[in-house]
Amino acid sequence: MxxxxxxxxxxxxxxxxxxxxxxxxxxxxxxxxxxxxxxxxxxxxxxxxxxxxxxxxxxxxxxxxxxxxxxxxxxxxxxxxxxxxxxxxxxxxxxxxxxxxxxxxxxxxxxxxxxxxxxxxxxxxxxxxxxxxxxxxxxxxxxxxxxxxxxxxxxxxxxxxxxxxxxxxxxxxxxxxxxxxVYFVHFSPPMDGVWSMPIRYAIAAFLFYTVALFASSWKNKLSFDGLDLYLNAANGILFGIWALIIWNGDVEYGYTLFFISVVYLIAGAAVYKLSGRISVSAASFGLGGVLLLLMAINSLGEGILFNVIMWALYAYMLTALGAVKRWLAATILGVIIWFFLGVFWYAVTWSTPRGEWFGVYMPFLNWGALAWMMLAALGFYYARALKFEDLSAAAGRIFSRIFALLSHLIVGGLMARQIENVFTEYFDDSPKVYMGLTMSVVWAVYALILMLWGTYYRERTFRWFGAAVLVIVACKTIFMDLSGKDALFKVIVLLILGGLSFLMTWMNGKWQKPEPNPVQAETPNSQ
CATH class of the missing domain: 1.20.58 (Methane Monooxygenase Hydroxylase; Chain G, domain 1)
Known part of the structure; x- marks a missing residue:
């Protein structure tokens, strides 16, 4: 190396x-x-x-x-x-x-x-x-x-x-x-039927890497934690997202979750059998498999939005139980539910009914927005209050940043979905470019808030994240949103984005302070 x-x-x-x-x-x-x-x-x-x-x-x-x-x-x-x-x-x-x-x-x-x-x-x-x-x-x-x-x-x-x-x-x-x-986008292959070619290749890749990564862990002195564990988790998430996309309308998402849960349960049992103990990997795959199995069973209930809110409540209850009773297992289970639920909600929310109250749509006052807010609030709680006794101050700070960044991504999803709903409800006849440019402005303002937050808490991570969001917004605006015909509106948006960019530059130069060493001086967790 x-x-x-x-x-x-x-x-x-x-x-x-x-x-x-x-x-x-x-x-x-x-x-x-x-x-x-x-x-x-x-x-x-x-x-x-x-x-x-x-x-x-x-x-x-x-x-x-x-x-x-x-x-x-x-x-x-x-x-x-x-x-x-x-x-x-x-x-x-x-x-x-x-x-x-x-x-x-x-x-x-x-x-x-x-x-x-x-x-x-x-x-x-x-x-x-x-x-x-x-x-x-x-x-x-x-x-x-x-x-x-x-x-x-x-x-x-x-x-x-x-x-x-x-x-x-x-x-x-x-x-x-x-x-x-790349090739899925390039070829736009037909996805009709349960056993289409795209799903066959996705299943083959998923099973291949599940077996390969477990073989790697087995060869590495039965060490099932670390890189192979993370890649296996990413493998399941990627397959689940593609299965939801390909089987949309042909197969209920519960069957996809059931298939992944069975694979993870088998994997967890195999890890336990080979290592002879309940390791982090065995517990992660076992609990993940159980949760996905419960979600699959629950999918036969009242709809996706209802299930998401119910599972968010389960995560809240487990987190509260872990905080009050000092049960680490309950806290970890709540975190796992929160993570998988966030990934799942991000994948399906765009085609899920928005959940109007009393038959009237109000931005940010609907069941879909409530689901986003519940997930974001719990994530920010983890970032600020969740602590593990066995972790050092530096490791705890890293976990705090990860939870905070994931929560900010949830907030970004909330804003994108609600803006999309506003244009669908009230400006359905307007060109789509207006909605795209409006999202760009909102995300740029959010990037500014992130950088302000990072400057206030002296957290370089949030300044970088805000800068990354601004770069993505710039690419989106230049290469995707500038296809409309209304030049005046585009000029106004570009000037706003330019002004926000200059404001960020001034803010970095004016307020930037040296960050504390996380090992020498532990500061309160931020989100």
Whole structure:
């Protein structure tokens, strides 16, 4: 890992070289310079030649890292060629692509295993995932794409487990789900029916990483906590969100939750059986599975909004019980409910009835807004008052910031949903650009409030978060909202956003103070 930290700029340079090669590939396609067969032949020869040069360089002690990077670039060129031939234009049959991918991947994997070539694998996995992202096919070659990903994931996850190179797991996991998102958007595949192709690939990715990450934990001396636990949780959340999107209207969301809960319950039982104790991982998967199972059963009740409010009340009661009786288990269970419920509500709220009172819609005075407010208020309570005796002051401060940031995200969701409802109810005939620009202004004001809050409490985290929100608002306004026809309204909004930006700059320069060291001086938790 120290080698990667020392040579990360070389890794970045290698990615630039691979990107340049892929871009040249694309440009040659657009210009029609040479035939496709010649392009494939050139790619194969270049990839093999650069790989041989990398092996020769790596044999010299002073040039080992350079040789590994060169060999990785050669493998990336071959992966780009495979993407072009097997995915972009489908010149190759899936079987031929599988053979080529298997040969190259097996070769670099065995080399890395024998010579401890960690840099080689990092360059190769980055280039292998980058190639199909840049060379997006013009025809539906999704099966070939996921065959390509399957070969990569099996090899890189296996080497990651054997060698303990955790970054390979992270890059493979993130790259696979990013690839799924990009190609889902790019192809807009049909989602009709219960067993459509998108849900098959999502289930395959979910089960693959659930098994792979547990195998990693088992290999790592039965240590089921840490990175693998977090990736497994993210894996379940990502699958759940995509399942809700794909099965919307075809399958009740309760069945999706039931499927995930069964997988997590089995996982929790397996962890307990292998480790022989109730560890954090076993408890997390077990409790998470039970909660998802209860939510699945509860989905047969009075509707999504009712269930969200009821589960929020459960979280409130467990948190209160934990605070009064000093029961840590009740508090942890309340936090888990709050977290999963927040993720779930964020995923389904946009298509959920807003819950009017007495048949009349009033902004921020409806059941949907109440659900947002309950979640935000509980999150802010966790940020300010939740303490764990075994944690140091610095760790407690980090948890406080995490809860506060998640709560602020909930507040952002509340504002976005209520503004959307206002325009739907009262300005239904106005162009959608008005709603988008109004949201941008509201979020920019909220970003200013966050930075004020961070300055008041001397919390750099909130200033960064406010700055990040402002950057997102700027990108949204420039690239998404400026498609309307009313130039005057756009000018006014842009001037407002510019003024808020200058105000933030002045505020940072005027009020910024040095922050206390969280280890030396513990300050009250903020939200």
């Amino acid at each position: 120290n080698t990667i930290k020392k040579h990360w700029t070389s890794l970045l340079g290698a990615l630039f070289v691979v990107t340049a090669f892929i871009t040249l590939f694309q440009y040659s396609i657009e210009q029609g310079w040479i035939t496709n067969a010649m392009k494939i032949g050139f790619g194969l020869l270049a990839g093999i030649g650069v790989s041989i040069a990398g092996v020769k360089l790596a044999q010299k002690p002073a040039l080992v890292i350079s040789g590994e990077i060169t060999l990785g670039i050669g493998a990336c060129i071959l992966y780009a060629t495979f993407s072009f031939a097997g995915i972009y234009y489908a010149f190759w049959e899936p079987t031929l692509l599988l053979l080529g991918m298997t040969a190259v991947t097996a070769g670099i994997t065995m080399y890395a295993h024998r010579f401890q070539s960690r840099m080689l694998m990092n360059v190769a996995i980055a280039g292998a995932l980058l190639s199909p992202l840049l060379l997006r096919p013009e025809t539906d070659q999704v099966f070939t794409l996921f065959l390509y990903l399957l070969v990569l994931n099996i090899a890189f996850i296996a080497l990651s487990i054997i060698k303990g190179w955790m970054e390979l797991r992270i890059i493979s996991f993130a790259g696979t789900w990013i690839m799924y998102i």
